[in-house]
Amino acid sequence: MLTLRRTPLYDTHRALGARMVEFGGWEMPVQYSGILAEHQTVRHAAGLFDTDHMGQFEVTGRDALPFLQHLLTADLATMEMFEARYAILCYADGTCVDDTFVYKLPGRPKTSPRYLIVVNASNRLKDWAWMNAHRGGFRVNLHDLSDEWCMLAFQGPKAETILQRLEPFDLSALKYHRAREFKIGQGRGLIARTGYTGEDGFELFFPVAHAKHLWDAILEAGQADGALPIGFGARDSLRFEAKLPLYGHEIDAHTTPLEAALGWACALDKMFIGRDALLKQKLEGVAKKLVGFEMVDRGIARSGYEIAKDGRAIGIVTTGMFAPTLGKNLGLGFVPPEFAALGTEFEVIVRGKPLKARVVKTPFYERPGRS
Numbered sequence: 001m002l003t004l005r006r007t008p009l010y011d012t013h014r015a016l017g018a019r020m021v022e023f024g025g026w027e028m029p030v031q032y033s034g035i036l037a038e039h040q041t042v043r044h045a046a047g048l049f050d051t052d053h054m055g056q057f058e059v060t061g062r063d064a065l066p067f068l069q070h071l072l073t074a075d076l077a078t079m080e081m082f083e084a085r086y087a088i089l090c091y092a093d094g095t096c097v098d099d100t101f102v103y104k105l106p107g108r109p110k111t112s113p114r115y116l117i118v119v120n121a122s123n124r125l126k127d128w129a130w131m132n133a134h135r136g137g138f139r140v141n142l143h144d145l146s147d148e149w150c151m152l153a154f155q156g157p158k159a160e161t162i163l164q165r166l167e168p169f170d171l172s173a174l175k176y177h178r179a180r181e182f183k184i185g186q187g188r189g190l191i192a193r194t195g196y197t198g199e200d201g202f203e204l205f206f207p208v209a210h211a212k213h214l215w216d217a218i219l220e221a222g223q224a225d226g227a228l229p230i231g232f233g234a235r236d237s238l239r240f241e242a243k244l245p246l247y248g249h250e251i252d253a254h255t256t257p258l259e260a261a262l263g264w265a266c267a268l269d270k271m272f273i274g275r276d277a278l279l280k281q282k283l284e285g286v287a288k289k290l291v292g293f294e295m296v297d298r299g300i301a302r303s304g305y306e307i308a309k310d311g312r313a314i315g316i317v318t319t320g321m322f323a324p325t326l327g328k329n330l331g332l333g334f335v336p337p338e339f340a341a342l343g344t345e346f347e348v349i350v351r352g353k354p355l356k357a358r359v360v361k362t363p364f365y366e367r368p369g370r371s
Helices: 010-015 035-044 064-071 121-133 159-164 208-221 232-241 275-284
Strands: 019-023 026-031 047-050 055-060 084-090 096-105 114-119 141-144 149-155 179-184 187-192 201-207 289-295 306-309 312-323 328-335 345-350 353-360
Touching: 010 019, 010 208, 026 035, 026 232, 035 047, 035 232, 047 208, 055 064, 055 121, 064 114, 084 121, 084 275, 096 121, 096 187, 114 121, 121 141, 149 159, 149 208, 159 201, 159 208, 201 208, 232 312, 232 328, 289 345, 306 328, 312 345, 328 345
Parallel strands: none
Antiparallel strands: 019 026, 047 149, 055 114, 055 141, 084 096, 096 114, 149 201, 179 187, 187 201, 289 328, 289 353, 306 312, 306 345, 312 328, 345 353
16 A cells, blocks of 8 residues: 655644645645635635645755756756756656756855755656766765755735745845745745746745744735635646646656747757757657647546547647636647647547537736736
8 A cells, every 4th residue: 555645734734624635645735625715815815835745856066067957958057046947857758757946056165056956746756766867977966855845835916925024035026936045943944936826926945844833924924815725726727727737747758848838948059868859859840739728618628538630539638627717618738730720629528528629829827917
């Protein structure tokens, strides 16, 4: 029997009435008050997520940068200190090992930077093995911080106002995809303007001993503004509306970043594992494209459902659901390029019945005022 792991906040979630489910080998809260209500809380106020199931690796040493340049698709050489950047680990054939977020931070001594790599929970062991297998002659040190540090996400239009009540520094000065250190107890944490919901917000990294203290402090500070704990059900619907990929759905070991519309995260003018395969694909064209679609007929497309055209299977749904912010049944899926143009109609096979759908513009949702 599989033994599920638990974050330091497991008992807190249970006390809040969360329904716990398995996710990536962890027992995590899927909902507290209800997925639809929690989704709207993040869109209109602010929501707090326990994301401590995710893996966090530290890379240091003289060759830290060339090592990561070799492994990851993004060009990290242009990163500024305290910058965060999305990057993908690829296999030699260009398909995805995992997608990651990379933070460039001051090292010890500060003249030598260190890098924090955040990876998906379900891929943590695989990613760790992959990185270690490619150390080769690189002079680097790898440290798995996942069990030492806690990770929370606080997302929504009121997130900055609420967190500002807890911190003396000006959060408005912290720009998108930037981070800074903050004091917590006798130690230091990291706060970054990043997230996975399509809203403005923050992700926080800090020593695990402070998990319940910080969780409670944030919810207490945001009580008057309607801040609530949010489960993974709403996390999925929020990221889906913003067309943010989920490993095992939009990206996996059978899909390349170019097919998943993530070419912007691939610096093909530098060498990395999988680069030649991706360059070949860019020159010759992809065999499938990720598209967003709206259900024309009444019905909900689900992950794994077949996409067909004139009775012939042409693709697969990666994610589909009722989108609470837009009030529509929407989906993401892979189809051949000739069926990817806006307005193209095809059928989604829902419980054996073909239902009409139409390709629409993505992301489905963009927060108001985003520049």
